[in-house]
Amino acid sequence: MSTILEVKGLNKQYKNSSFRLNDVSMSIPSGAIMGFVGENGAGKSTTIGCILNTLIKDSGTVTIFGREMTNDSTDIRDDIGVVYDTNCFPAYLTPTQIASAMRHMFSKWDDNLYLDYLKKFKLPEKQSIKAYSRGMSMKLNIAVALAHKPRLLVLDEATSGLDPIMRDEILDVFLDFVTDENKSILLSSHITSDLEKVADYITFIHDGSIVFTESKDDLIYKYGVMRCKAAQFEQLDKADILAFRKHDYQIDALINDRKTAEQKYRDIVIDNITIEEIMLMLVKGERANDNQ
Amino acid sequence: MTTNNPMRGLLTLTWFKTRSKVLGALAYALVLGVIYLASEIEMIQMMFFMACMIYFPLQVLAGMSENEGRWERFQVSLPIKRSYLLKAQYLSVTIAAVFGGIILTIGIGISTAINEQWFNYGFASAILSSLHLYGTAFLAIGLCFILSLFIGNFAAWIIGLLAPTLVQVLVPIIAERAGISVYVLSPSVFVGSVVIFVASYFIMKTIYEKVDF
Numbered sequence: 001m002s003t004i005l006e007v008k009g010l011n012k013q014y015k016n017s018s019f020r021l022n023d024v025s026m027s028i029p030s031g032a033i034m035g036f037v038g039e040n041g042a043g044k045s046t047t048i049g050c051i052l053n054t055l056i057k058d059s060g061t062v063t064i065f066g067r068e069m070t071n072d073s074t075d076i077r078d079d080i081g082v083v084y085d086t087n088c089f090p091a092y093l094t095p096t097q098i099a100s101a102m103r104h105m106f107s108k109w110d111d112n113l114y115l116d117y118l119k120k121f122k123l124p125e126k127q128s129i130k131a132y133s134r135g136m137s138m139k140l141n142i143a144v145a146l147a148h149k150p151r152l153l154v155l156d157e158a159t160s161g162l163d164p165i166m167r168d169e170i171l172d173v174f175l176d177f178v179t180d181e182n183k184s185i186l187l188s189s190h191i192t193s194d195l196e197k198v199a200d201y202i203t204f205i206h207d208g209s210i211v212f213t214e215s216k217d218d219l220i221y222k223y224g225v226m227r228c229k230a231a232q233f234e235q236l237d238k239a240d241i242l243a244f245r246k247h248d249y250q251i252d253a254l255i256n257d258r259k260t261a262e263q264k265y266r267d268i269v270i271d272n273i274t275i276e277e278i279m280l281m282l283v284k285g286e287r288a289n290d291n292q
Numbered sequence: 293m294t295t296n297n298p299m300r301g302l303l304t305l306t307w308f309k310t311r312s313k314v315l316g317a318l319a320y321a322l323v324l325g326v327i328y329l330a331s332e333i334e335m336i337q338m339m340f341f342m343a344c345m346i347y348f349p350l351q352v353l354a355g356m357s358e359n360e361g362r363w364e365r366f367q368v369s370l371p372i373k374r375s376y377l378l379k380a381q382y383l384s385v386t387i388a389a390v391f392g393g394i395i396l397t398i399g400i401g402i403s404t405a406i407n408e409q410w411f412n413y414g415f416a417s418a419i420l421s422s423l424h425l426y427g428t429a430f431l432a433i434g435l436c437f438i439l440s441l442f443i444g445n446f447a448a449w450i451i452g453l454l455a456p457t458l459v460q461v462l463v464p465i466i467a468e469r470a471g472i473s474v475y476v477l478s479p480s481v482f483v484g485s486v487v488i489f490v491a492s493y494f495i496m497k498t499i500y501e502k503v504d505f
Contacts, residue, residue, distance in 0.1 A: 074372065088363055088366035090308075104301030107296035
């Protein structure tokens with residue numbers, strides 16, 4: 001399986017800001033959807049900006065389709081579809097006018113495919129975007145991104161703000177997209193349920209640093225949460241715990257090897273855990289090692 | 293499958309953008325024409341002075357204030373050379389300024405021809421007045437467009453307002469020293485023009501929101 005996108009040691013610091021992207025690395029194999037998750041301000045959009053070269057990175061390399069992305073890599077960008085969290089086209093344009101510009105910009109632009117998506121998403125071709133709802137304009141942006149047959153789709157919070165039905169429709173489109181094994185998606189979102197539905201891998205970023213990259217199945221089957229009483233928690237080997245959160249009558253401890261923990265701590269309840277809970281535990285929880 | 297010609301794509305977008313701006317300029321001239329027909333003959337002079345304020349309503353008409361930043365970010369991700377983006381931006385501004393200028397000139401020319409008083413000043417006076425008034429308009433528009441590339445729309449608009457004010461003050465002084473009389477705007481006309489500008493801004497905003505260009 002070849003790698004579509006590889007990011008190595010990416011660093012970026014903004015002027016007059018304490019935020020910095022710190023040694024970010026990740027890779028997306030072909031035919032996979034990578035969920036990129038993190039709280040607001042964690043560094044998702046900055047990472048995507050550096051990948052797409054819309055932001056200037058301080059150091060690190062971004063390799064797409066086996067080649068390093070630079071300012072002049074127009075042929076690489078020809079194979080990338082980008083969707084941001086809001087409509088990016090001037091609001092007075094109509095979908096037809098957008099097509100008449102885009103067909104000259106992308107070498108593989110397909111008018112029929114574009115019209116198919118417009119029909120599928122029920123978007124009026126002659127109506128200006130300013131009359132579109134948020135959901136409609138997001139669908140239009142996705143239609144434009146798909147109509148030039150990209151090999152990599154980069155979506156920065158593209159599903160946020162959409163209702164569940166619309167999100168479900170769009171997620172189905174993404175799943176269709178990666179049925180071709182040569183295509184991949186980088187899907188940045190903080191709607192973790194979307195990622196649980198479609199992602200093959202999850203990369204979690206917090207405070208500018210990558211916390212983990214795992215396959216979704218590993219996260220769901222290997223990670224777990226131990227529901228402990230205070231006395232039980234004291235007995236735990238802290239090396240087994242990634243993070244913990246104290247509640248009124250219980251302490252939840254995040255573990256990444258559920259099978260071993262089930263054998264080791266037979267009297268403690270170990271539940272399945274969602275990506276959202278993992279995210280909350282890692283961001284808001286205390287680190288067991290800090291407490292030692 | 294089509295041939296990749298990104299500059300043509302950018303210019304296509306430029307045309308759509310420019311078309312909105314030119315239509316905006318036309319709508320603006322029409323608003324002022326109505327003011328002219330409904331007002332004293334002197335009021336038409338506001339049109340010249342108010343030309344300095346045309347840029348902002350046009351920007352609103354073109355939807356630039358809302359979406360242009362996002363488009364700027366998005367187009368960097370398109371398979372287009374960065375130098376093309378800059379060229380297209382300058383072309384867009386220039387084409388809009390030229391078309392806007394032509395429409396304004398026609399509007400000003402028609403209004404001036406109607407205004408018989410204009411010709412009573414004599415040939416030299418008419419030329420100087422014309423340069424004074426037309427120059428004011430084009431200096432303002434040109435300044436606004438060019439400055440907006442570097443310092444943002446609002447700041448460009450402020451400077452675009454101040455620069456023609458300076459021209460309005462300086463040209464009559466120079467003309468007086470040369471012994472030539474020119475048409476000078478009175479302070480009340482200036483104040484009136486600002487009031488009408490604010491009103492016309494809201495009219496333009498309403499037109500933009502309600503009408504598909």
